Amino acid sequence: MSEKKMILVIDDDKNIRELLSLEFEDLGYSVRTAGSGFDGIQILKDKAVDLVILDIKMPGMDGIEALEKIMSIHKELPVVIHSAYSHYKENYLTWSAMAYVVKSGNLEELKNTVQNLLNKS
Amino acid sequence: MSSMDIKELISENLDKILNLWLLVDSQDKIVHCSDPASHHLGYGVDELVGHSFQVLLPQDEPDKEGFLNQLIADSYNGTVVNEIARFKLKNDVIIDAELSMHRFNQQNETFKLVIFDDVTELIELRKMLNVRTENLRRKFHLFDKEDIINSICDIVQAVLVSITAGQGLRFNRAFLLFVDEEEKVLEGVQAIGPNSNEEAGMIYSLFGSTPKTLQEMIEHYSMLTNTDSAVNDLVKTIRISLSDNNNILIRSLSEQKYMLINDESPLATDPSANWLRGVLQVHECLIVPLIWHGRSSGVIIADNKMTKYKISNLDIKDLSRFADEASTAIESAKLLSNLEKSIEQIRQANLTIKASQNMLLQKEKLAAMGELVAHMAHEVRGPLATIGGFASRVKKQLEAGDKHYDSITKIVETVGTLELVINDILDGSLPMQESVKGCDCTKAINKVLGLLEEEIHRRKITVNLNIHGDLPEISIKEHQLFEIINNLVKNALEAIGEEGLLLILAGNIENKVVITIQDTGPGVSPAHEDKIFAPFFTTKEKGTGLGLVVVKKLVEDNYGTIQVRSIPEKGTTFIITFPMKKIGDSHE
Numbered sequence: 001m002s003e004k005k006m007i008l009v010i011d012d013d014k015n016i017r018e019l020l021s022l023e024f025e026d027l028g029y030s031v032r033t034a035g036s037g038f039d040g041i042q043i044l045k046d047k048a049v050d051l052v053i054l055d056i057k058m059p060g061m062d063g064i065e066a067l068e069k070i071m072s073i074h075k076e077l078p079v080v081i082h083s084a085y086s087h088y089k090e091n092y093l094t095w096s097a098m099a100y101v102v103k104s105g106n107l108e109e110l111k112n113t114v115q116n117l118l119n120k121s
Numbered sequence: 122m123s124s125m126d127i128k129e130l131i132s133e134n135l136d137k138i139l140n141l142w143l144l145v146d147s148q149d150k151i152v153h154c155s156d157p158a159s160h161h162l163g164y165g166v167d168e169l170v171g172h173s174f175q176v177l178l179p180q181d182e183p184d185k186e187g188f189l190n191q192l193i194a195d196s197y198n199g200t201v202v203n204e205i206a207r208f209k210l211k212n213d214v215i216i217d218a219e220l221s222m223h224r225f226n227q228q229n230e231t232f233k234l235v236i237f238d239d240v241t242e243l244i245e246l247r248k249m250l251n252v253r254t255e256n257l258r259r260k261f262h263l264f265d266k267e268d269i270i271n272s273i274c275d276i277v278q279a280v281l282v283s284i285t286a287g288q289g290l291r292f293n294r295a296f297l298l299f300v301d302e303e304e305k306v307l308e309g310v311q312a313i314g315p316n317s318n319e320e321a322g323m324i325y326s327l328f329g330s331t332p333k334t335l336q337e338m339i340e341h342y343s344m345l346t347n348t349d350s351a352v353n354d355l356v357k358t359i360r361i362s363l364s365d366n367n368n369i370l371i372r373s374l375s376e377q378k379y380m381l382i383n384d385e386s387p388l389a390t391d392p393s394a395n396w397l398r399g400v401l402q403v404h405e406c407l408i409v410p411l412i413w414h415g416r417s418s419g420v421i422i423a424d425n426k427m428t429k430y431k432i433s434n435l436d437i438k439d440l441s442r443f444a445d446e447a448s449t450a451i452e453s454a455k456l457l458s459n460l461e462k463s464i465e466q467i468r469q470a471n472l473t474i475k476a477s478q479n480m481l482l483q484k485e486k487l488a489a490m491g492e493l494v495a496h497m498a499h500e501v502r503g504p505l506a507t508i509g510g511f512a513s514r515v516k517k518q519l520e521a522g523d524k525h526y527d528s529i530t531k532i533v534e535t536v537g538t539l540e541l542v543i544n545d546i547l548d549g550s551l552p553m554q555e556s557v558k559g560c561d562c563t564k565a566i567n568k569v570l571g572l573l574e575e576e577i578h579r580r581k582i583t584v585n586l587n588i589h590g591d592l593p594e595i596s597i598k599e600h601q602l603f604e605i606i607n608n609l610v611k612n613a614l615e616a617i618g619e620e621g622l623l624l625i626l627a628g629n630i631e632n633k634v635v636i637t638i639q640d641t642g643p644g645v646s647p648a649h650e651d652k653i654f655a656p657f658f659t660t661k662e663k664g665t666g667l668g669l670v671v672v673k674k675l676v677e678d679n680y681g682t683i684q685v686r687s688i689p690e691k692g693t694t695f696i697i698t699f700p701m702k703k704i705g706d707s708h709e
Contacts, residue, residue: 015507022514057499084502086544087495095671103502105509105536 004030005118006048010040010066011055011082016103020053023107024114037061041069049077051118053110054097056083064094071096078117082110139236140435147231149174149189161239163211174235179209189233192222199224205244208237217241238435242290246283247446276454280447281313284423290439291430292423296356296401298370299419305363307370307420309356315427316351359400369393373408374417379441380408381432397422407432409444413452421447498543505543509536559594559702562627562634565602569610570625581620589628593701597679608672609638609695616642616693632701639694644687653685 007029009020017033024031032047034040038061043049052070056063063081070079079097081088086102088094098117101110135142141158143151151169159166162177169176175185184191192201201222208218218237225232277297284295294314298307361368366375369391373380380388383405388394398406406424410417421444425432512532519526570577570584577584595602613623621641628635645653654673676683680700687693 013503013507016503016510019507019510019514023510084499084506085495086498095674103506104540105506105513105533106540107510107513 004028005050006030006032007051007053007114007118008040008043008047008049009033009053010035010037010058010063011053012036012058013055016055019107020110023111027111027115029118037063037066037069040066041073044070044073044077049074051114052077052079053082053114054079056081056085056088056094064088067094067097080110080113080117135234141237141239143169143174143235143237145174145189145233145235149186152232158237162208163214168211177208179207179215182207189222189235192220193224193233196222196224205240206237217244238439242283243439243443243446246279246443249279276450277311278313280421280451281311283443283447284421284440285313290423290436290443292407292432292436292440293425293427293430294352294401294423296352296359296422297419298356298359298422300363300374300417307359307361307363307374309359310419312350312352312356314352355400367393369397370408370420370422373410373420377410377412377417379410379437381437382406382408383432402426404429405432407437407440409437409440411444411448411451413448418448418452501543502540505536505539509533509540512536560597560599560602561594562592562602562636562699563588565599565606566625566627566636568603569606572607573610573614576614577623580614580618582614582617583622585622585624587624587626589626592627592629592634593632595634595679595681595699596702597681597699601675601679605672605675605697606636606638608668609697612668613638613640613642613693613695616640616644618642621692629701634699634701636697636699637694638697639692641692644689644691644693646689647687650685650687653687654683 007024009017009024009031011017011020011033012035014035017035021031021033032043032049034043037058040052040054041061044052054063054066054070058066061069063083067079067081070077078099081094081097081100082103083100084103089100094100099113101113104110136155139155141155141161143154143158146152151172151174154166154169156166159169162169174189178185178188182188192204193199195201201220204220204222206218206220208216210216217240219240221236223234223236225234281295281297284290285292294312296312297310299310300307359370361370363371363374365371369380369382369388370393380394382388382391382394382398397408398404401422401424403424403426406422409421409423411419411421421440423432423440509532512529516526516529516533519529566586566588570586610623610625617623617640623641624637624639626635626637626639654669673683676697676699682698684696685693686696
């Protein structure tokens with residue numbers, strides 16, 4: 001692995017941003033974080049990002065709107081929805097994301113999903 | 122001719138045509154009376170003749186002396202017809218009499234012929250029916266349904282008893298038939314009368330020995346006869362179509378005339394009259410129509426099967442008159458009962474509406490609760506993820522023997538348990554989404570075309586919409602069907618560009634709803650046809666390549682299929698198929 005893959009975490013919860021940064025850095029990834037959809041899009045425009053972990057319920061631009069923007073910039077970019085809501089899984093507006101993981105204290109599912117997507121690409 | 126001559130003349134001839142009569146001279150002295158008249162009044166003929174007419178008037182009559190003169194003054198040409206008066210019997214009992222009087226001169230002497238009927242029972246009956254109808258109205262206001270039905274039975278029973286009672290109209294048997302407007306038939310309802318001569322004897326001896334009030338008689342009769350007696354069975358066998366105009370009963374109804382059937386009547390040879398005599402097993406019977414507000418609502422048939430007494434003109438007159446009273450009482454009762462039924466229906470409808478309202482409220486409450494729980498779950502899950510995630514991180518850095526290892530394990534496990542609890546609550550059948558109702562494809566297609574109308578008109582695009590008959594409903598959420606059709610039509614419009622044809626067909630083929638959306642755009646090559654539903658595949662400059670992915674997922678999630686046929690330079694056709702909604706199908 002010549003260069004570390006870059007994960008962008010967009011979540012308004014500072015604790016989650018910190019937790020995911022620590023966990024994915026432990027796994028050998030570079031992690032950037034954004035506290036809002038708007039900030040996330042800005043980072044995406046400036047930096048090369050390999051995967052986005054995206055919260056849905058956020059003040060200002062929410063995850064669904066952010067997802068639409070991300071898709072218009074990078075159609076192929078894998079996005080993992082990471083939300084405390086489970087029912088957005090039923091909402092087709094989230095279906096263009098590659099995966100949907102419900103927030104949990106057990107991060108195994110999220111880690112596996114992210115690793116699988118990044119190994120594919 | 123002396124008064125004696127007149128007496129003889131009258132007694133010889135009048136008795137042949139009249140029943141209760143008195144002859145009074147110019148001094149209001151009774152010069153003669155019929156045997157039945159004196160008997161009815163409680164006197165012997167000798168006890169009355171020579172006495173003043175005033176002995177027959179009650180004490181409280183205001184002008185006893187001027188009574189007959191007042192009648193004459195009110196009369197037309199000395200003749201009075203059917204005046205109601207009160208007579209006092211020898212035993213001081215007061216009766217209601219219907220009185221007719223005719224004044225005539227004979228050898229400078231003026232005589233008055235007074236003819237009367239005892240109508241006490243009729244008047245009592247009329248009062249009773251009025252009271253009963255009045256009671257009925259009162260009960261009606263209290264909404265006591267059973268009481269009303271009982272009251273109709275009561276009134277019918279009272280009518281029948283009145284016709285047959287010795288102190289009423291004195292017929293042996295009476296049969297009541299009603300018109301059923303819905304079935305278009307006249308049918309037997311109820312009847313009264315002895316089944317045999319023995320039973321007749323029993324009833325007559327019981328009633329004959331002790332005169333009863335009408336009310337008492339009705340009660341006695343109810344005890345003696347039950348509703349499933351032979352006459353009741355007999356009357357219920359009668360059921361005649363209203364269109365059978367040859368039938369004597371239907372004729373009586375439609376002509377609104379009484380019909381007397383006996384060997385002397387012109388009806389003696391009428392086949393249906395003889396049919397009726399056969400059914401009732403009598404030589405003579407009387408049919409009287411029940412007329413209410415000009416409408417025939419039924420008939421009464423009366424006969425004298427046991428006593429074989431001849432039916433007199435007076436009997437006919439009495440029964441006809443009584444039929445009017447009976448009609449009013451019966452029809453009022455029926456009307457009130459129908460009204461009661463309507464009110465009951467309205468009340469039931471109200472209950473249903475209330476129940477639906479409650480259900481709606483309940484559903485709304487549940488939906489609101491569902492939202493609340495989802496929101497709470499979100500609020501709890503975030504912090505739980507933080508606690509669990511950080512705890513796990515700490516745990517990873519501890520050795521199994523560390524003094525904090527068990528504590529941190531407990532935190533991680535408890536967070537896991539709490540998350541499971543939240544999942545259980547959320548999955549516990551909360552109506553977060555609206556349930557799937559039957560969905561109308563025609564409506565969805567028209568909605569899409571309506572929204573894109575401006576766009577279609579701006580370009581030169583012809584839309585050919587062809588929907589075959591009434592499409593059955595399909596099981597899909599309305600917004601999902603809209604999304605599918607909207608996506609496909611938008612794609613087609615983009616493919617067509619500025620000019621072309623958009624063809625939308627919908628039909629019901631083998632219990633499936635098939636919708637075809639065809640454009641005259643450039644089409645896609647066969648190589649690309651396979652990839653058309655693959656995520657992010659797009660031939661459009663600005664497309665996300667997700668529209669058709671969404672369409673395919675939505676279609677398949679709702680048990681439908683989607684196919685694509687494309688010919689380069691000709692156009693593309695999408696065919697979507699949905700199973701029709703099964704009855705009672707409403708999965709969440």
